[in-house]
Amino acid sequence: MEAIAYERAADIAGAIRAAREPGVAFIGGGTNLLDLMKGGVERPVKLIDITHLSDDGLDTARALPNGGVRIGALMRNSDAANHPLVRERYPLLTQALLAGASAQLRNMATVGGNLMQRTRCPYFYDTAFAACNKRAPGSGCAAIDGHHRNHAIFGASEACIAVNPSDMSVALAALDATVQVADAGGTRGIPIGQFHRLPGDRPDLDTTLQRGELITSVDLPPATSAAGTAYLKVRDRASYAFALVSVAAMLHMNGDKVEAVHIALGGVAHKPWRATIAEGMLTGQPLSDKALHEAAAAQMRDARPLRENRYKVAVAERAIVRAVNVAAGRERLGVTGETA
Numbered sequence: 001m002e003a004i005a006y007e008r009a010a011d012i013a014g015a016i017r018a019a020r021e022p023g024v025a026f027i028g029g030g031t032n033l034l035d036l037m038k039g040g041v042e043r044p045v046k047l048i049d050i051t052h053l054s055d056d057g058l059d060t061a062r063a064l065p066n067g068g069v070r071i072g073a074l075m076r077n078s079d080a081a082n083h084p085l086v087r088e089r090y091p092l093l094t095q096a097l098l099a100g101a102s103a104q105l106r107n108m109a110t111v112g113g114n115l116m117q118r119t120r121c122p123y124f125y126d127t128a129f130a131a132c133n134k135r136a137p138g139s140g141c142a143a144i145d146g147h148h149r150n151h152a153i154f155g156a157s158e159a160c161i162a163v164n165p166s167d168m169s170v171a172l173a174a175l176d177a178t179v180q181v182a183d184a185g186g187t188r189g190i191p192i193g194q195f196h197r198l199p200g201d202r203p204d205l206d207t208t209l210q211r212g213e214l215i216t217s218v219d220l221p222p223a224t225s226a227a228g229t230a231y232l233k234v235r236d237r238a239s240y241a242f243a244l245v246s247v248a249a250m251l252h253m254n255g256d257k258v259e260a261v262h263i264a265l266g267g268v269a270h271k272p273w274r275a276t277i278a279e280g281m282l283t284g285q286p287l288s289d290k291a292l293h294e295a296a297a298a299q300m301r302d303a304r305p306l307r308e309n310r311y312k313v314a315v316a317e318r319a320i321v322r323a324v325n326v327a328a329g330r331e332r333l334g335v336t337g338e339t340a
């Protein structure tokens with residue numbers, strides 16, 4: 001048995017002070033971190049409990065002067081999904097949050113923790129497998145020649161082909177959210193597209209957070225009331241399963257033409273993957289079936305699937321088409337949000 005020190009931080013400043021020591025980890029809901037610790041994948045020497053911070057606004061959402069909304073990092077996923085400001089202005093985020101995990105986990109997991117959750121690659125969690133560059137840098141990657149049905153088709157490296165498991169982060173990517181963080185030197189905002197990393201030769205690093213930085217909130221830009229949105233999650237079963245592929249789509253039409261479209265893919269890369277090729281092809285054009293199918297196909301031409309995950313290319317292509325059609329009001333999703 002390994003002893004682990006515990007400290008309950010009273011405020012943000014105290015949490016940041018405590019995080020200066022090496023080997024510490026912040027714990028909020030703990031829904032991922034505790035699993036990793038029980039499996040011996042993560043071995044912090046000290047846990048800093050941030051669930052009792054007294055600073056205002058960390059466990060709720062509030063309107064910002066610019067018309068956007070700030071969601072506190074300690075807000076539980078279920079509370080964030082059901083907050084009136086989120087439900088009314090950002091239904092895409094509500095849909096994505098409610099598509100994640102189970103009701104019990106959503107009641108416990110925090111928004112900050114959701115951003116920090118680690119890949120569900122089974123080799124990462126099973127320490128009996130020696131080769132995992134994310135868990136043990138330099139050891140290799142068991143998934144590349146092993147089972148990789150759920151792994152990346154975009155942005156992977158020779159060191160790691162894992163995917164980010166978060167539904168919430170896919171919606172945040174489509175919404176152009178900003179992650180607010182604090183450390184001893186002050187605060188900074190990280191655009192969501194720069195928050196999660198591609199694996200490159202450092203798959204052990206999931207994000208661009210620096211040691212000692214604490215996520216304090218997620219800021220959403222002003223919502224466009226005219227935008228249609230859809231979160232479509234394709235998975236092996238109707239609930240409590242990670243996405244094989246997911247699509248968050250936000251569409252703003254001007255007459256029959258696409259004024260703006262944001263499309264983010266989940267389950268396909270080490271980070272939420274913005275479908276910039278499809279977005280560029282659709283913007284300013286009439287939203288015809290032909291244009292939509294061509295844009296989705298063009299987006300997927302950059303995919304680099306492996307032996308077991310080729311199916312994701314076709315699934316993602318169809319999911320892009322369907323999600324945009326749902327955002328346009330031409331189709332509807334079932335109650336669980338999956339394709340039929």
Ligand code: SF4
Pocket residue numbers: 119121122123124131132133134135140141142143144159160161162203
């Ligand atoms: Fe580890 Fe990444 Fe390879 Fe999975 S894909 S075994 S997480 S290095």
